[in-house]
Amino acid sequence: NHESTGAIVVARIMKGGPADKSGLIHEGDELKEVNGISLECKKPKEIIPLLACSQNEVKFKIIPDLFLQLFVRALFDYDPVEDPTIPCQDAALAFKRGNILQIVSMNDDTWWQALHIGDSSSNRARLIPSQQLQERCPFYYIVHLRSFRLGKKSRWARERARSWRWSTGVHGLVCPSTYTEVIPHHKDSKERPLIFVSLSPGPGGVGVNELKRRLLISDPERYGVTVPYTSRPKRKQENEGVEYHFVSVHTFEEHILNQRFIEYGRYKGHYYGTCLDSLHKVLAEGKVCLVDVHPSSIKHVYTCEFKPYVVFVKPPRIEELRLTRRRAKFICDDVGTNPEDFEDMMDMAETMESHYGHLFDKVIVNGDIATALRELKADLKKLEEADVQWFPAEWFCSSPTTAQRSCSHLSGWI
Template identity: 50%
Template sequence: HLKSLYIGLYELLLALPSQLQPHVQSPEDHYFLHNMFGEKSLHSLVKIHEKLKHYEDRSPTPVVNSAETLVSDLANDLQSKMVSVEIRELLKLLSKPHVKSLLSVHDTVAQGSYDPELPPLPDDMGDEEDSVKIIRLVKNKEPLGATIKRDDRTGAIIVARIMKGGAADRSGLIHVGDELKEVNGTPVDGKKPEEVILILSESEGAITFKIAPAVKDEPSTKEPKMFVRALFDYDPQDDRAIPCKEAGVSFRRGDILQVMCQDDGTWWQARHHTDANPRAGLIPSKQFQERRFAQRQSATLLQPQKISSRRSSALRRSFRLSRRDKKTNKSMYECKKSDLYDTADVPTYEEVASYQRQSGTKHRLVVLVGPTGVGLNELKRKLLISDPQHFGLTIPHTSRQKRMQESDGVEYHFISRHLFEADIHNNKFVEYGEYKGHYYGTSLESVRSVLSKNKVCLLDVQLHTIKHLRSAEFKPFVVFVKPPSIERLRETRKNAKIISSKEDKNSAKALTEEDFQEMISAARQMEAQYGHLFEKVIVNDDLTTAFAQLREALKKVEAETHWIPVSWTHS
């Protein structure tokens, strides 16, 4: 009966696609079921299952439970015989690691010896050692997943932390606060943590611990795992403060990390979210890293600074004001002391959540930034021409009079100087500037207007303004366009011209060597100070290639799941 039952399972598998066909609506589902149930590997697995089950039903007993010893004896006997080609081939086959492993597994199953062999308890164990436990863990090739420290008061070697997902954590047998007595029979009393770590690193296979369990506190509430975007580069090998370099996790700016444990205020446990290994490692906590960065910044501020008089003029603005008017170019947030805000903002980690735009919801604001002359306007223009129904630009405001052939709401929104200043006071502008006695600016309402038409709003602004646009309303996708090497600039931009002001389109001038140097310098400064806010970096070496990269990036933003600050999900 059992035999027919398991053969019936194979036959049922073959018949399922046709039996399920009346219940399958789409051709895609039918195609999927047909391929899945017709998969040869699945049929092979079912056949193997049937054979094993049939074999198990016979309740066979092993002919011999020491095949490994038998094969070893056979090999020794064959060595003394006249060596032939067949004997050499057999000896070679029996010496292969896979055959040896197979024989070892056979003997384990035949003997039923699945439990690890623990060392016998010492005969002279005193009553005071009743709480000591002996643990054996199989190390394999992975680290143990625990760090140790010396107790300053007693000198004992204590388990300092257990790495989430590591061997020690998975075993459930070792806990924070446990005192190590012995490792592989070697007492650790009086040894330094470094000496104990050396013993552990040199141990192969199973490791035996003699442990005095810690007094267990009340179980703490389980801390939810969170995801963060790293806003700085980190290499534990360069960190003198980390308690165990081998336990550290290195990462680059922009990497997404899953924080597994924050019990320690100085060292969090985390892993790369794409890592298949569930084991966590150490990273500096947000608070600890912020203190370190703040200390470094304080030390830097105490050093003599050489400030280039041209550096500030290298920062690009949405409105190309002439150089004599640059000092009047402002952001709506300058009245809120944005310079102080920048100084206090220390980029370490930003909590993020996965996000995918749903059909019908507003697009993310696309913000392009880069130094003057890098080609932002050209990229915006190509995007707009490529799909004017999909992309849109803001219409700026100005306090100057409307000229002939200009229409309100087309070239500009024309408002009075009094109203413009009132809007400045009420923080209605993303940024604004003054040119030849007239105000020009981009309003928040003009951004909202483009987004409300189900279009992607393309905007380029001063760099410090980005942080104030980072909200659940706009969800800005920031693209940094950087120049190629100065050699390539000389080669590709030698005939290029730049318009110094939107109002003076006839004032185009050729780019000079000084402009190239300024462009490179400004790009480095931008990336160093604001690089943690950039989600995409494009090198504009060739405009066609740069446009293709930008277009592809924007398609992915609209269609794929990506990470955004968790605060943006609460709109």
């Protein structure tokens, strides 16, 4: 009997016994029912009579010990048809970035065996490239080399660097390049913040503010936004807590020291920032909080406390980007159409995806705002209806003790 939860957990399997021979029950599994009778609130001694009165057959309903299973989210697309190194194409598993895979064997250094979770068409383990093999792949290196082409800075990049001095602290999290471990979690009633990551501010940005605005007005009872903090004096037409929370420089800097900002910056001599208090306030109202941040600031909310759903909004192909900016320039002359700006945006997006892609739950290419909104809403609806959600294992391995207990099986592979 598990002391903290009251769950009935299998402590030992007798070698050679019926349970051992069946191969269906393992140490650490949680027993939920015996022959259709719920074991909720029952003590181990109350289960013995249930087993004793069984005839030739005993039916158990169990929850497998998840720490004896390894689930990962793929961080790349894989098509065995295009892989000349695969030993047997028919035995390989094709998957897309973001798919959840259950690793059933890592005995081979180059080819692991895995199941595609959510694919009902096959329950047979198939081959996937191991982390070591994928990282040795020439294509992998080509992609990653391309992400470091930011040698020159355009006018936009220089202006962006001058205007904002973002607080970055430790620059993001270490990026596992091929797979990242995830843990299944049954959905609860608590809403998850929706974190937008983009290149904004920039030459017209990539439409994150407009995407947020349309999502908010589509269902204001469900979605909410944070009210930013500033040290700038309040203007006549402004109201406290509406446009901004107005605080003194001393108070703002105290909040910085106490790490209460998701991110902050200085603009024209004044502080501006998004405070964790504002995020808590929206969540306390039972709403999904819409927040857009620089990827280096995700670490402040990428925790088990918030369980954010992170959406990366990236620009479309450079030809489409040129076309949309030309159209926008007819409306607003401030929208840049400098070719260097476009190249910088594409390079920046590539670098962000390379460094922070393991944090992104969804990647949306914002070529057309209406299409991007439909795609996002469809994805959020699917997320809302899902009984099980997949969270990064690191959220549940925050302390050394917990990490040693629940993540020891990861040693040496990620």
